[in-house]
Amino acid sequence: MKLRIKYTKTGVLRFIGHLDIMRLFQKAIRRAKLNVSYSKGFSPHQVISFAAPMPLGMTSEGEYFDGEFDLVTSTADMMQRLNDTLPEGIVVLDIVALPDDAKPSMSIVSASDYIIFRNEECEEDIISRLIEKIDDMNAMPVVEVMKKTKTKEELTNIKPGIYALHEYVKQSPYTEVYDKAIYMMLASGSILNLKPELVIEALCKQAGITYNRYNYRVHRLETYMGERTSLQSLGTVGKHF
Amino acid sequence: MAKLALSERILMNIEKPARYIGNEVNIVKKDLANVDIRIAMCFPDVYEIGMSYLGIQILYDMFNRREDTYCERVYSPWPDLDRIMREENIPLFSLETQTPIHDMDILAITIQYEMCYTNILQVIDLSNISIFSKDRTEDDPIVIGGGPCVVNPEPIADFFDIFYIGEGETSYDELLNLYKEYKHSEMTRKEFLIKASNIPGIYVPSLYEVTYNEDKTIKAVKPIMDGVPASIKRQVVVDFENSPYPLKPVIPYIRATQDRVTLEIMRGCIRGCRFCQAGMIYRPTRQKPVELLKEYAKLMIDNTGYEEISLSSLSSSDYENLDELLNYLIKLRDTEHVNVSLPSLRIDAFSLDVMSKVQDIKKSSLTFASEAGTQRLRDVINKGITEEDILNGSREAFLGGWDKVKLYFMLGLPTETDQDLYGIAELAEKISEVYFDTVPKEKRNGRVMINASASYFVPKPFTPFQWAPMILPEEFTRRAYYVKDCFLQQRNKKSLKFTYHDANISILEGVLARGDRRLSAVIYDVYKQGAIFDAWTEYFDIHRYMDAFKRHNIDILFYTTRERSLDEVFPWDHIDAGVTKAYLAREWEQAKKGVVTKNCRSQCMGCGSAVYQGGVCFEAKN
Incomplete structure (x- = not known):
């Protein structure tokens, strides 16, 4: 039977790589x-198989992997048994059984939402200063940032993502307790993928x-x-059992 | 979850931050309010190497079984983090609670190879502990060294308060009890160390004085006061069967060098190869009962989730119930999806049958540790493998479908001649001929490959070769080139390959292995010049050492190429390793005559280890 497992990756486990x-x-x-x-x-x-690889340093409460079980x-019961043995920082939040024709999660991811908050080492008002620029940026038809690839660097419009x-x-x-945070829903997956870091970078540019x-x-x-227009979380295709 | 010692900015700027965050599965957590003794257990190399070492897992488990003790782990920060910690004055910390090492009671360092000596200084220094034990105060942790290198701890004697000689399972309880008394009384650090020196296996180097002869050899190593024993006895756990074993080992997040369950089946070796230190300093050979090992294997697989298990011992083929154990593991492979990785086994019909079940023949190769190229020289070193064994084993293997063979040799063994060197190429050629004779043309897939590799022989303390000269590096290079030429003269040269190790690291090992206290100053000097991770060729710089030897007026040939006389006092003579100097001297004489010695099960050669009252010495009597 094919199952989809939703889990968190929090705390110090953000320093553990995807593999x-x-x-x-x-x-x-x-x-x-x-x-x-x-x-x-x-x-x-x-x-x-895992849905969306996460970069080092990021935490999450919405990760998924699919597994085939005999x-x-x-x-x-399965949640309990996994949670009893997982290290602090990883919690299985849900397990659903997928229909036989369900596509692998890796191929269907189309968006992710994130929150951004201040790392405790940096100055306290930094998120507030970025929040002040959100309305401006939402009003802009084009948001350009320098996007680095392996071979080149070029100005890219991130607005569509x-x-x-x-x-x-x-x-x-x-997460740790924060006083201010920014929410963003961004395209992710194989068709269009936008890293949250690029949006923060664009906001920083606006805020100087x-x-x-x-x-x-x-x-x-x-x-x-x-x-x-009709985004659904990856777990909604399956059923509890 | 403990607050991390390193900031986000640092962790995101270094390689593999997972090395420093702890929090792994199966770590021990304790309430610090109920703990009396805090130990930082250190393997002075990078995390992935240190986490692969069984000894630390054994001691970690053993210490933490004590309610009053909390043992945590610490490894050498990789050079990228090392640089940042120095620039920003960040003290070295434990993984479990991310506590500065300086706040611990004890820093225990396992010393597995000579080339980690500068990393020991790195760890002590980054912990803000004085590097020299004489400079430490009541506020500093007690720095203890253990592991195989401390059978000759003299080159690093100045950096340690205590060496624990031998196997950790026996005397640590007594030492920790004494430490507790010291901590909660008016006892001084010095008084504690004097009392500790009376615990079996505990060597307090500062309580011994070394005097020298005019020719720079050692005159004597003597206690500086009454009440300190003249010799320190290597510790052996006689009741090996019931000694603690870590059934829930800590599982690293990042892939360690040994990423699997390790099952120790036997300690010690019955063979008595004359170059091999491990074969001498873990005597007597002791085995764990097969039923216990089966139980351990299953439990450890359940507790870790590892998909691979491997056996640990010096010579697994000598384990008496190997058939039964391997058959059990093969069964586990089918029911539990566990891969079995086999240690180097003697190649015969049985081992080939097992290997064919657990390995992909096409991808794996056979290994023969021949060590020398001719029977004469193999007799000198007492390596009980014959050309016939190797050729028969190869034939069986080729029939079974293998077509890759690895051969290990050493260059520079005592009495070695060019004929022995030619023998290396000849042996490789003979194996390839066996292949062409055994495997018909239509069954050959690609080419048979015989890979021979050679290392530079380093004489070690407590072996019959402790008196032997090491050859000069120029001579090693000449011999290596000569062997290479011999390979090119062989008929099947296209199927044969010869490689040899870099000589520089071996020279240093040669100096340090049989070194004395005068070398502490050199090790400190090269550390101050920036040497760390000397076991890593990319960081090792031989010139740094050579310059330091020059500055300290030390002639390294005194340590390497000099042949010692039988009556010379060695820097390690006050350590009683079980095997007696008289036995080793007998073996050295037999070696020079090319006379082989029987293994412990065939006949007792009176090596001295019977005093431990256990193991193979008493097998027949049970």
Whole structure:
């Protein structure tokens, strides 16, 4: 049976890279004694795949991976068994069974939303100063930033990738406490992908602040699929069991 | 979750920040209010190397079984972080609670190879502890060294308060109890150290004085006061079966060098190869019962989630119930999806059958540690493998589908001649001929490959070769080129390959391994010149050492190429490693005559380790 597992990656685990998080789950699944399926061949591996790789330094409460299982018990039991063995910072939030024809999560991701808050080492009013520029930026038809690729650097219009941008007034239970935060919903996935850092950089430019990526903490709230007008979180296609 | 010692800015600017954040699965957490003794356990190399080492996992588990003790881990910061910590005055910290090492009671450092000596100074220095033990005060942690290198701890004697000689399982409880008494009484650091020196296996170098002869050799190493023992006995855990074993080892997030469950099946080796220090200093050979190992294997796989298990010992083929154990592991492979990685086994029909079940033959190669090219020289070193063993093993393997063979050799062994060097190429050629004779043309996929590699022989303390001269680096290079030429003369030269190691690191190992206290000043000097991570070729700079030897008027040939006389007092003679000097001297004489010595199971050669009252010495009597 194909399952989709939603999890958090918080706290100091933001310094663990994507491949290591995959290895961490492979071991956790074994410790939890879940009947994951193995591929055939001389060195069989677990049939699991992750939705959207996360860069080092980012935290999240909306990560997903899909796994093929030979036997399953119930959502509650499997969650409990995983959470009992996962390290502090990773919590399984939900497990759903996918329909047989469900596409792999990696291929359907179309958007993510994030909150941005101040890293404790930087000056206190930095987020407020950026928030003041949000309305200006939302009114701009074109937002250009320098985008670096491996080979070149060029001015790119990031506006098409910004689906929403405003102040965030709630406190996430999965992050450190902050006084001010910015919310952004951005395109992500294989068709159009916009990194939150580029939006912060654009806001900094508006506010006349020198951009320094270590001044900000980026936290993903949720990963979505579907068209821009009808975005759904990745977990909505499945059912509890 | 502990607050990290390093800031976001630093962690995001260094390689692999996961090395420094702790919080791994299976770490021990304790309430500091209920803890009396805090230990920082250190492997002085990068995290991925240190986390692969079984010994620390054993001691970490053992210390933390004590309610009054909290043992945490610390490793060498990689040069990128090292630079930042110095620039910004950030003290070295433990992983578990991210506490400055200086706030600990004890800094315990395991010393596995000579080339980590500068990293030891790095760790002590970054912890804001005085580098020289004589400069430390009551506020400083007690710095303890352990591990195989401390059978000759003299080159680093000035940096340590205490050396623990031998296996950690025996005397630490007594030492920690004494430490507690010291901490809660008026006892001074000096009084504590004097009392500690009376615990078996505890060597307090500052309580011993070394005197020298005019020819610079050692006259004597003697205690400076009454009540300090003249010799320190290497510790051995006799009840190996019931000694603590870490069934829930800490699992690193990033891939460690050994990313698997390690099952220690046996300690010590019955073989008695004359160049091998481990074969002498872990005597007597002790085994764990196969039923216990099966239980451990299953538990550790369950507790870690690792997908691979490997066996640890010096010579797994000598484990008495190897068949049964391997058959069990193969069964686990099928039921639990666990890969079995095999240590170097003697190549025979049984081991090939096992290997074919657990390895992809096409990708794996066979390894023969021949060490020398001719039977004469193999007899000198007492390496009990014959050409016939190697050729028969190869034939079986080729029939089984293997077509890659690795051969290990050493250059510069005592009595080695050019004939022995030619023998290396000849042996490789003979193996390739076996392939062409055994495997018909239509069954050959690609080309058979015989890869021979050679290292530079370094004589080690407590081996029969401790008296032997090391060859000069120029001579090593000549011999290596000569072997290379011999390979080119072989008929199947296209299937043969010969490579050899860099000589520079071996020279240094040669100096440090049989070194004395006069070298502490050099090690401190090169550290001050910026040397760290000397075990890493990209950071090792031989000139830094050579300049320092010159500044300190030290002739390295005194340590390397000089042949010692049988009555010379060695810097390590006050350490009693179990094997006696008389036995080693006998073996050295036998080596020069090319006479082999039987293994411990065939016949007791009276090495001295029977005093431990256990292991193979008493197997037949049980």
